């Protein structure tokens with residue numbers, strides 16, 4: 001399994017990359033689960049790509065949170081960085097539960113973002129399925145998995161929308177998480193899990209076909225999601241994961 005850590009600025013990105021994360025996720029955690037960072041912050045983080053360029057077999061990947069399809073004034077409209085340098089883009093589906101044409105809206109917004117920043121073949125979409133789907137008012141997880149397969153995503157991230165309520169494993173039983181992982185893999189997509197996951201969650205989840213463990217809270221000092229990234233916390237997570245080497249290229 002790979003480790004994705006969400007960072008909110010280039011100082012945190014430097015710490016995370018120095019600590020050996022596999023995927024650097026750039027977001028503004030104060031703006032929600034998929035809170036988009038400013039274009040300037042993303043540009044600053046992407047500029048570290050050269051500094052941390054490693055051997056091809058251990059290259060780090062970069063992802064960006066784009067917010068929600070339903071955002072009224074999406075922050076990505078001001079982005080002007082080169083999207084070809086981003087490997088993964090994530091866009092949330094909250095408030096679309098009752099929209100019969102949500103896949104159209106999702107695809108339209110994806111196209112608009114691609115037009116705004118420009119993308120390369122290596123820039124892939126990750127569908128985000130919220131485990132607390134009633135709180136998020138997002139489409140059911142099963143439907144998001146099907147849409148991810150139908151509309152060319154590289155993978156599916158199951159995450160929590162509200163960071164105030166439960167953790168993933170409190171909201172969804174382990175055997176159900178396992179079933180989702182198998183379904184995601186059956187479509188040839190990668191499976192990423194998040195939702196206030198802790199180091200203690202890694203062993204039980206590692207028996208499922210999970211490719212990526214994605215965290216913000218567990219990588220922060222004192223578990224404060226809006227606090228600072230901690231190198232010690234990241235190293236603890238990597239140790240639990242067996243210090244994986246990134247193979248997303």
Ligand SMILES: O=C[C@H](O)COP(=O)(O)O
Pocket residue numbers: 006025033159160163194195196197214215216217218225
């Ligand atoms: O992309 C993953 C999220 O940033 C996970 O955040 P969290 O660990 O605070 O739930």
